[in-house]
Amino acid sequence: MDPYRNPFAPGAGSRPPELAGRDAILELAKISCGRAIKGRSARSIMLLGLRGVGKTVLLNEIGRNAGQDGLLVSRVESPEDESLARLIYPEMKKVMRSLSGVEAAKQIATRGLRGLRNFAAIFKIEIAGVEMGIEPEPGLADTGDLQYDLPDLFTLIGKAAQAAGRGWILLIDEVQYLSEGDLSALIVSLHRMSQEGLPVILVGAGLPQIARLAGEAKSYSERLFQYPPVGPLDSASASQAIEKPIIEEDAFITDDALRLIVDRTKGYPFFLQEWASVVWNNAEGPKITLDDAEQSYAETLTLLDDGFFKVRIDRLTKAEVQFVKAMAELGDGPYAMADIAHMMKRTQKSLGPARSSIITKGMIYSTDHGYLDFSVPLFAEFMRRQG
Incomplete structure (x- = not known):
């Protein structure tokens, strides 16, 4: 479809066309x-x-x-x-x-x-x-x-x-x-x-x-x-954030395509905007189908990996990258500091400086005493994709 009419806004701090769920x-x-x-x-x-x-x-x-x-x-x-x-x-x-x-x-x-x-x-x-x-x-x-x-x-x-x-x-x-x-x-x-x-x-x-x-x-x-929490959108709000702008441009998206995007992005607004933007540009239109969404997924991941995720991993030293890689290998967080140390074959005390530095850089945060998680949604999946 016409990229000049693409309603989605996957930029940092850019207002989405439909500010749903807030x-x-x-x-x-x-x-x-x-x-x-x-x-x-x-x-x-x-x-x-x-x-x-x-x-x-x-x-x-x-x-x-x-x-x-x-x-x-x-x-x-x-x-x-x-x-x-x-x-x-x-x-x-x-x-x-x-x-x-x-x-x-x-x-x-x-x-x-x-x-x-x-x-x-x-x-x-x-x-x-x-x-x-x-x-x-x-x-x-x-x-x-x-x-x-x-x-x-x-x-x-x-x-x-x-x-x-x-x-x-x-x-x-x-x-x-x-x-x-x-x-x-x-x-x-x-x-x-x-x-x-x-x-x-x-x-x-x-x-x-x-x-x-x-x-x-x-x-x-x-x-x-x-202290209101700002989290992922629920499925109804996430669907609205995608579907309404498409309809307003005289196009439409099938239910199964919409469900795929909402489910895989887990409702995180930036990822929703990125995938919806890519699928709009790739679809013949005016109907966006499940095939359109599936075929746009790999391109969306590449854009995220080369942009949203990469700019964050590039801020870390080699030692810090090994730290977050160990976290990701443990699955999805939160992660016990003891498990991270065990994975890296290090003592918790020796990892203290790396932990502190990564927190200061805003990449991870303490969810509870002795536990950490990524401050970037789906970052563990990104790290696992890097091999």
Whole structure:
């Protein structure tokens, strides 16, 4: 069929044509945003899930909805080895400058910009250009301790937003890459917002270990956040995600072809989009048959192996590759660390550094004490295909 009319979007973070099965999470976020802007108690949200389940898509959709509801929206992605201070300084500056243009919020926002000058200086953040007429204010956000300085800035943003009749939502992707100190400072800041009833909320997204990391950073985080899991789609939602876009393009897919794609991808959104995209391009149309789906499977696996999976395995050292290969040879996870060590004929202690490094790179995570699993769905199958 015409590739220019292909409705599917298998890119990283690309919004699928049909965002099926995520209504409950979107509604949860919408309620939090609505309560925040009305001055009601609103809990922040952490989206937890493996790679390729659509967390980034959800963050973007939540941001779009929040913007339509009157909140100022900031979105950042946490890379490895980047400080939170540098990461969100430009976003806080944009929000402060936006609020300084509202008469009711101007005085508070201008004070916030003074605090940001101090913050940039103390955390050695380069400022592009010159903030004319903005002088630093001694004693405001200048201790050099993020757990003291960040809550002060969040408070000023919250009060300025409140005065302007607005709210602020901060979207952070890949939260697991934040350091423990940075995550702790972020939690302290949000706790302050909750205590003072200010219209500032966070929606974060990342791997499943975030709930544990947040709890280790601050024990009260379990009461501060909601942790909705983002997993594979159920069969009805997965079918809808494929079938509806096809019908909207005046084509159709047979039940057995649809069932094959849903079953083999196990409902994981990225894989659904990849296979549906390939089968669309390969089918003569307008009917997509079981033969079309089966003949497109090998090409889909090649695309996944050479792209989605390869970019992740390429980040690992040879020793780390042997570690994940041993995991895959044990079948499907979770995997006991003792079994991995036995498979590799090593002691658990000697594998500690490799385990820690692979977790840091976001390839595996701890599901329970002494157990690991892949953060990438179907990765064990990929490793076994490599021989």
